[in-house]
Amino acid sequence: MSPPVRSVLCVSDRWSTDDVWALAPDTSSRKAALKVAKEGSWPERGAVAAPEGGTSAIWGECRGSGAKPYLAAVHLDGAGGTAYKCSCPSRKIPCKHALALFALWTQDQVALREDRPEWVATWLSGRASRQVRARASAPADPERAAATLREREESVGAGMDELRLWLRDQIDAGLAEVPRYGYGHWDRMAKRLVDAKAGGASSLVARLPGAARGDGWPERLLERLGLLHLLAVAHQAGDALGERTRAAARARVGITTRAEEVLAGGERVHDTWRVLGQRLTTAPEADMRSRRVWLRGSRTGRTALSLSFSRTGQAPDTPFRVGTDVTAEFAFYPDGHRIVPAGEGDTATADPPAGGTVTDALDAFAEAAAEDPWLDTWPVVIDQAAPAHGDRWYLADPDGTALPLNTAQPWRLLAVTGGHPATVAAEWSPGEGLAPIAVWDRNGKAVSL
Template identity: 65%
Template sequence: MAKTGSWPERGVVVAEGGGATAVWGECKGSGAKPYLAAVHLDGPQGPGYKCSCPSRKIPCKHVLALLSLWSQEAVDEREDRPEWVATWLSGRAARAERAATGTVAAPADPKKAAATLKAREDAVTAGIEELRVWLHDQVDTGLAEVPRLGYRHWDRMAKRLVDAKAPGAASLVTRLPQRGGDEHWPDRLLERLGMLHLLVDGYLAREGADERTLAVLRSRVGISTRTEEILGSGERVRDTWRVLGYRDALTPDGMRSRRTWLHGIDTDRPALSLTFARPDQTPDSPFRAGTEVEGELVFHPDGRRAVKAGSMTERPAARPAGGTVDQALDAHARALADDPWLEGWPVVVADAVPAQDGGWYVADAGGSALPLDTGSLWRFLAITGGRPTTVAAEWSPKTGLSLMTLWDDDGKAIAL
């Protein structure tokens, strides 16, 4: 990657008084178009990075390779620079000036935004069409050869989807299971191939979908919406939002993510706050478990993810009422009807106790139970001593019930 041959176009932007201001380059990728990478070395808000690759790693491998070449003096000063470099640098300068003066950014040009989205969808469509052919090939070939296939078999298709600007679909391909000693691997593989096929069919037939379904399909293939756009045009909902808890995880590309779940007391509406950080950092926590915040949330088009709009009033929250295991499963089923690729769903179970029957479970007062993700099992047992309590958790049939928060005998929230 850090080879001059991989960067046919590269250069250093020099300030009027001398000294490097930015370094940029165009890296050959596996696709027809190169990856565009740049580093703002002395920006007013500190160094900044840009790359057209879909990786969420900050900085990505292309940026690091470019910096490596620059440190080896393999990138020369150039007076000329591509338009994309000039546009990016001027945009950073404008944002820094707005931040210093407290001014608000002008709304995006609707026509330009629509044209940009159309170009992105055209690229994604080509990748999804190729994925459909590939899926048919997997079924036609059969599963007998799968145990002998290496990771390259799956990675080749994933990389093609990345080049087609469909990182969400690429992530689903990389999660296709290997055999790995699991006797149920054929069932798991067929299930995930089926979910991919559903995404392909749904996305290619998106013209007839309603706005919410279209937003879900775009999100699942990897077409994201910037926070600035959400704040400018998203659905605003004012309520008192109870913070149920959060879960930390690693993304397929090595980033750390934090999924914080909230519930509107008046609107009875769930909301997901999603933040990311580098592998060596902790994601931001805009909300604290066991509290409630009063104010506005702005929802993404999928109606699930949300960001806060302005300041919010925070105060301690009372213990939530909770429900039964059956009610939790009903809520999850309704959510799956809107988004079949859902990773998890927030549930609150009242009078929950740990139970063991060949594995660990969380049971309600009626005896219905859900399998427990044992990551927080010992804290659960130590805090409750096996006594009934109210728990907030994220439920997934694949991983089980992942506890986020429980309330002790005094009604105090304890984040797990």
């Protein structure tokens, strides 16, 4: 193993050009940024030094087609993560100018400068003062906060009771007529749940009409209704459930736990976490994108999920890169999987993660489903896995036991492995199939899929 890299020494250690391109909200803005990521487009540019060394921010003036240059800046070490500013009219964040400037900096083409234009100074000091204000205004009135929380619990409880009865009504009446129902039938219940502050359950209801279409709809619909009913019953059961099951139910109902609460009171685990892979998804109903990064503790074997969200048109940020280990303390959400990193960690390149057979992978899913019966995605690492083709594409272990892939075009996986057995990390979903997220080639190098 190579010696660990101190990630706090210099911020640019942590940013490769690839990391920057991964921030692009979509392919077209990445392409647009490539065109602007040229020294010639940035006659004025500079980096602002951080007090403890490294870089705090980057700024530049981009020569465009118009008379006025666009003013772009990236704040690297702000408290809320990387922040961007640009005077261009684009609504994408980061826009192509900010991305291009960022990329130039990772290629050492933006030098540290003592002087900075006034607009940069104004922006940075504005951000700093907002952060101070936010910290100062956090805990206002603990009594009122507790009352609000109680009110919310009661409201959600009433909503879930109503959902339970509504579901039973559907089954009593029979589902045969369902395909003829208009959206209004579902929307009334979904709206009621929104009013009851159970946003998660509401969106599960809103997705029901999608299940009631096409071949096999009765099976699909009954599956969803059964799981929703289980959710309503589980929420009612409350403390009678195990802590993690209860947390899984509450998270799905839509009772959010804030990252600050997790940092303040969540379970802390210190370990060397191996990054297994990541997946970027767009939630269909909301204007949101999410990035899931799966990690596994080398000492504890604990699975950790780092989840970040952004609006469509932005790319969620992550400090974790495939093919590395992060030695750090994580604070776990009550569900026992999702985490918030508690402070900076040390990043080092890592060997491929230890994997198992297909049966091991299915056992791991079953074990996780025992705590979270609504589970539909779980990370698995399969050792000596080889792509196979039957009626569709599969990933097979050396015994010939195989899981179906969720895609008809697993070209990157095939290209990297050449059909040879390799360590593959994937998200397993019994409904959708196996979605490979990373593969380690024969030299042990990680390739994101």
